[in-house]
Amino acid sequence: MLKITTKKEGDTLVVTLDGHLDTLTTPSLKETLDAELPGMQKLVLDFEKLDYVSSAGLRILQATDKKMMSLGGMEIRNVCELVRDAFEVTGLIDILTVV
Numbered sequence: 399m400l401k402i403t404t405k406k407e408g409d410t411l412v413v414t415l416d417g418h419l420d421t422l423t424t425p426s427l428k429e430t431l432d433a434e435l436p437g438m439q440k441l442v443l444d445f446e447k448l449d450y451v452s453s454a455g456l457r458i459l460q461a462t463d464k465k466m467m468s469l470g471g472m473e474i475r476n477v478c479e480l481v482r483d484a485f486e487v488t489g490l491i492d493i494l495t496v497v
Contacts (some may be wrong), residue, residue, distance in 0.1 A: 399423070401447075402430050409439040414418035416447035421453030428458055434463050437472035463494055473497055492494070 400423035401416040411434050419427065435441065441462065453461075459474070466472035473495040477485070485491040 400426060402427060404430060404434050406434075406438070410442060411435060411440070412442045412444060414444040414447065414483040418452075419448060419451040419458075420450065420452040421454040424452075424454045424458050425482060427455075428495075431462060435465075441472040441473065443465050443474045444476055445474055445478065445481060448481060449478060451481050456484060456488055459494065460490060471495065 399417045400419060403414040403416070405412045405414075407451075413430065413434075415427070417423070417472065432440075463472045465493075475497050477496055482491070482496070485496060
């Protein structure tokens with residue numbers, strides 16, 4: 399289960415994720431980003447309530463980061479230890495902007 403909340407702040411889209419980002423929920427995040435990102439220059443993902451990310455979730459994060467590089471950037475905030483560990487094991491911690 400994943401709850402997705404979006405808020406636009408000027409040219410920045412803030413997306414808050416609550417729950418699990420996995421094979422079943424990744425399509426919902428992709429649909430939300432496809433609908434909300436046009437016209438935005440920056441994406442902020444708030445992971446304060448995200449407690450799990452699978453390989454499918456990691457793939458969408460990496461793909462979205464690549465897309466946002468040409469627009470203005472993406473950053474991930476409030477990452478829990480379990481998700482940070484997944485970023486570190488896969489090497490994404492060196493690619494993604496995690497604050």
